Each structure stands twice: as structure tokens, then as C-alpha cells.
Amino acid sequence: MLHKNLIAGEWVSGDASANINPSNTNDVVGDYARASAEDTKAAIAAARAALPAWSRSGILERHAILKKAGDEILARKEELGRLLAREEGKTLPEAIGEVTRAGQIFDFFAGETLRLSGEVLPSVRPNIGVEITREAIGVVGIITPWNFPIAIPAWKIAPALAYGNTVVLKPADLVPGSAWALVDILHRASTPAGVVNLVMGRGSVVGQTLLDSPDVNALTFTGSVGTGKRVALASVEHNRKFQLEMGGKNPFVVLDDADLAVAVEAAANSSFFSTGQRCTASSRLIVTEGIHDRFVAALTDRLRGLVIDDALKAGTHIGPVVDESQLKQDADYIDIGRSEGARLAFGGERLERETPGFYLSPALFTEATNDMRIAREEIFGPVAAVIRVKDYDEALAVANDTSFGLSSGIATTSLKHATHFKRNSEAGMVMVNLPTAGVDFHVPFGGRKGSSYGPREQGRYAAEFYTTVKTAYTLA
Numbered sequence: 048m049l050h051k052n053l054i055a056g057e058w059v060s061g062d063a064s065a066n067i068n069p070s071n072t073n074d075v076v077g078d079y080a081r082a083s084a085e086d087t088k089a090a091i092a093a094a095r096a097a098l099p100a101w102s103r104s105g106i107l108e109r110h111a112i113l114k115k116a117g118d119e120i121l122a123r124k125e126e127l128g129r130l131l132a133r134e135e136g137k138t139l140p141e142a143i144g145e146v147t148r149a150g151q152i153f154d155f156f157a158g159e160t161l162r163l164s165g166e167v168l169p170s171v172r173p174n175i176g177v178e179i180t181r182e183a184i185g186v187v188g189i190i191t192p193w194n195f196p197i198a199i200p201a202w203k204i205a206p207a208l209a210y211g212n213t214v215v216l217k218p219a220d221l222v223p224g225s226a227w228a229l230v231d232i233l234h235r236a237s238t239p240a241g242v243v244n245l246v247m248g249r250g251s252v253v254g255q256t257l258l259d260s261p262d263v264n265a266l267t268f269t270g271s272v273g274t275g276k277r278v279a280l281a282s283v284e285h286n287r288k289f290q291l292e293m294g295g296k297n298p299f300v301v302l303d304d305a306d307l308a309v310a311v312e313a314a315a316n317s318s319f320f321s322t323g324q325r326c327t328a329s330s331r332l333i334v335t336e337g338i339h340d341r342f343v344a345a346l347t348d349r350l351r352g353l354v355i356d357d358a359l360k361a362g363t364h365i366g367p368v369v370d371e372s373q374l375k376q377d378a379d380y381i382d383i384g385r386s387e388g389a390r391l392a393f394g395g396e397r398l399e400r401e402t403p404g405f406y407l408s409p410a411l412f413t414e415a416t417n418d419m420r421i422a423r424e425e426i427f428g429p430v431a432a433v434i435r436v437k438d439y440d441e442a443l444a445v446a447n448d449t450s451f452g453l454s455s456g457i458a459t460t461s462l463k464h465a466t467h468f469k470r471n472s473e474a475g476m477v478m479v480n481l482p483t484a485g486v487d488f489h490v491p492f493g494g495r496k497g498s499s500y501g502p503r504e505q506g507r508y509a510a511e512f513y514t515t516v517k518t519a520y521t522l523a
């Protein structure tokens with residue numbers, strides 16, 4: 048069966064593209080239609096046509112659709128988790144966790160539709176009332192990456208719909224399956240025609256058409272820094288609101304007074320789980336002298352015990368890298384690290400398993416310095432570098448010495464250092480004795496510096512991006 052694009056409430060065919068399982072490249076997950084530029088323009092026109100009615104729709108209608116979608120996602124979390132693990136390569140428990148998060152996000156924003164509010168204020172002039180309300184922005188273009196194939200579309204679509212916008216979703220070409228399943232659920236949840244449109248296909252065709260359209264009022268993007276810049280430039284050109292979530296080079300600091308077991312578990316999770324393919328992953332482990340050798344030994348032991356295998360196999364801790372080109376990028380950075388003089392203390396080897404897939408053992412560098420490319424550029428794989436520092440002050444300085452600022456973490460038992468780090472870390476999200484990755488669905492998500500642009504995503508803060516404020520004055 049060819050999975051088609053959804054445009055104006057109709058399933059529309061297109062050139063078929065095979066969705067390949069990175070754990071077993073002989074396994075075709077399914078065939079998915081690639082949309083053309085013309086299809087994308089039709090989807091934008093459909094979203095525009097549906098906007099007046101949807102932006103004025105009753106909150107009970109929006110609530111019912113979002114709630115129904117959330118309920119179905121949660122009821123099918125095992126099946127959708129298998130699909131996600133099969134197309135992206137994260138392990139089944141991680142994939143089921145991601146699907147659960149998507150369901151919870153729809154549930155959260157279903158609730159938000161019933162909490163829409165404004166403000167009524169007296170004017171500074173007599174006999175005048177002032178009302179402040181939030182309105183939909185319009186047609187929202189959504190461009191998503193491959194590493195969270197259902198959660199990221201969910202955390203962009205759910206608030207967009209809750210606040211009365213219509214959407215055109217362009218998921219990553221590598222992983223269209225989960226996005227297709229999500230849009231199918233929304234379609235069957237009685238979303239009116241044109242409110243949610245799906246255009247799968249290539250960024251250079253579908254994504255670029257969204258960027259070039261004057262009819263897209265807002266664009267929300269998660270992906271690489273390079274594409275993010277294109278989104279920004281095109282959006283300025285069209286006077287369009289835009290929001291970018293891009294890379295990270297997230298630090299995880301380990302202090303002498305850390306609980307070693309807590310530090311090792313958080314570091315292993317931050318750097319290597321989900322194959323290190325999270326923008327919140329930690330690729331810089333900044334460790335003070337007194338604990339350095341014990342930490343490296345314990346982390347290496349932990350890595351030795353991890354099972355790298357088929358994402359769907361019970362007992363797998365780390366699945367494959369998502370595809371050949373990401374695997375090459377990871378391998379290239381491992382070579383770069385070696386040539387820069389860092390020591391490859393563990394892993395970094397291509398692995399053979401029962402099925403042909405993109406398996407790589409977690410790579411841990413030691414003796415790295417913060418000026419090396421492996422410490423400055425986003426690798427986006429299971430590759431981390433330990434940087435030795437003298438004390439907390441140096442650790443903080445090194446942690447902040449990066450062009451990114453998404454998440455950061457510290458392992459310490461000192462209240463003083465934990466408090467200081469929370470206040471002084473130049474990151475949007477700070478974790479104490481917790482991994483830098485793996486965030487809640489109901490609170491703001493986003494970063495600083497080169498990691499993010501625009502208002503925060505998720506939780507109530509999402510309203511900032513998906514609405515525009517109106518101030519109305521009335522003479523009594």
C-alpha cells in the first residue's frame with residue numbers, strides 16, 4: 048500500500064519512496080508518496096481556505112479532536128512504537144516512550160483549549176475598557192527532523208490546532224511513517240478538511256516550497272543549523288513569524304563531590320542513549336581532576352555492558368545510527384578526534400549484527416580539549432569527549448564556551464555548586480544529577496545562542512509562538 052499525502056482532506060498520490068529500517072536495510076517499512084512543489088502549494092491553499100472557519104471554531108470542537116487523537120495515540124502506543132523503532136532505529140522502549148509523549152502532548156493541548164483566556168484592563172483614559180486577547184496566526188508550516196518522528200510533529204501540530212491555526216506538515220523524508228500515522232489519526236478524529244495537511248518528501252522540494260510561499264504565516268522548524276538559517280532568511284523575506292530549534296553541544300559537568308553512580312548513569316544516558324541522536328544529547332563530559340579517572344573507568348565499564356543491536360530486539364540498549372550518511376558523519380568525527388590528539392578510550396567501531404544495519408559502538412574520547420572540533424561541532428551520534436578540568440570554576444567556563452546553548456547538566460552533591468550552575472549555565476534547560484536529554488512534555492523546551500530562535504516550544508509557553516496578541520479599546 049502506498050501511504051499518500053493528505054491535502055484538503057483527500058489522500059493524494061505521488062512518487063513512491065521506500066522507508067528503510069536502519070536495523071535491517073532489507074526491511075522496507077512501507078512506501079510513502081513524495082509530494083511535488085505543486086502538491087505543497089495545494090496544501091498551503093487548502094490550509095488557507097480552512098483557516099477562517101477553524102480559527103473561529105468552538106473550543107469544544109477543538110478539544111474533542113485533540114482529545115480523541117491523544118486517546119488513540121496512547122491506546123496504540125505499542126504498535127506505533129514498533130513502527131517508530133523500525134523506521135528510526137531507537138529502541139522499542141524508547142520509541143514507545145516517545146509515542147506516549149506524543150499522546151500526552153495532545154491531551155495537554157486538548158486541556159489548553161478549555162483554558163484560553165485574555166485580560167480585561169481599565170484604560171488610562173476615563174470610560175474606556177481595554178481587552179487583550181490572543182488570536183491564531185494563520186497557516187503554520189511545520190518542518191521536522193528524523194530523530195523524533197512523532198513527538199516533534201505532535202508538539203508542533205497540537206498547539207497550532209489548539210490555538211486555531213491550520214497546518215501544513217513536512218516530516219523528514221527518512222521517517223515519514225510515524226508522521227503519516229499521526230495525520231491519519233487526526234483525519235479520522237474528524238479534523239475538518241484542510242486544517243491538517245501532510246506533504247511528505249524532500250526538503251529541497253517540499254520544504255523549500257513552504258519557505259518560498261507568501262501564504263505561510265508562521266514557520267516552525269527543528270533540524271540542522273544550516274537549514275535553520277535558510278528558514279530564517281526566507282521568513283524575514285516574507286515578514287513571517289518563525290521559530291527554530293537547532294543543534295546542541297551540550298555540556299555535562301561532573302564534580303569531585305558527585306555521586307559516581309548517578310554521574311555515570313546520567314552521562315551514559317545523555318551521551319549514548321537514542322544512539323546520541325538527540326539535540327539535547329551531551330557530547331562534552333567536563334570532569335574535575337579528583338574524580339576524572341574513577342569516572343572514566345566506571346563509564347567505560349557501563350559502556351562495555353551495553354547491547355548495541357536491532358532496535359526491536361528485547362534487551363537492546365542502543366539501536367543503529369539512522370542511515371548511511373549519518374554513520375559516515377559519525378565515523379568522520381571519530382577520525383577527526385583521533386587526528387586532533389584525543390584518545391579513543393572506548394568504542395567507535397562499526398559493528399556487524401545478524402541483519403545489515405548501521406551499527407556503531409558508543410565512542411568515548413578522553414584527553415580532549417574544548418577547542419577540538421569534536422568538542423565544538425555537533426556530531427549527532429554516539430560520540431562523546433571527556434574534558435579534564437581543575438575545578439568547578441573552570442568547568443563552568445568550559446561548559447559555557449560554546450556557540451550553542453540548548454541543555455546542560457551537572458553531577459554534584461553540593462547545593463552551592465548546583466545552585467550556582469543553574470543560575471550561570473548559558474543554556475535554555477539545566478539538569479542537576481539528571482541526563483541533559485529527556486524532558487517533560489508540559490514545560491517549556493528551547494535554548495539560547497546558536498541552538499534556538501524565537502519563543503519556547505511546549506507547555507503553556509507554546510502560546511507565544513502560535514498566537515498573536517490583539518489589544519481592543521471600547522468606549523463605554
Ligand SMILES: NC(=O)C1=CN([C@@H]2O[C@H](COP(=O)(O)OP(=O)(O)OC[C@H]3O[C@@H](n4cnc5c(N)ncnc54)[C@H](OP(=O)(O)O)[C@@H]3O)[C@@H](O)[C@H]2O)C=CC1
Pocket residue numbers: 190191192193194217218219220221248249250251253254255258269270271272273274275277292293294295325326373376425426427
Ligand atoms: N536539532 C535537532 O533535533 C536535529 C539536528 N540535526 C542536525 O542536522 C544534521 C543533518 O540532519 P538533516 O536531517 O540533514 O537536517 P536538516 O536540517 O537538513 O533536516 C531537517 C528538516 O529540514 C528539511 N529541509 C532540508 N532542506 C530544506 C530546505 N532547503 N528547505 C526547507 N526544509 C529543508 C529536511 O528535509 P529532508 O527530509 O529532505 O531531509 C527535514 O525535514 C544532523 O547530523 C544533526 O547535526 C538533525 C536532526 C534533528
Ligand SMILES: O=C(O)CCC(=O)C(=O)O
Pocket residue numbers: 194195269324325326327328483484485486
Ligand atoms: O531530550 C528530549 O527529550 C528531546 C530532544 C529533542 O527534542 C531533539 O533531539 O530534537
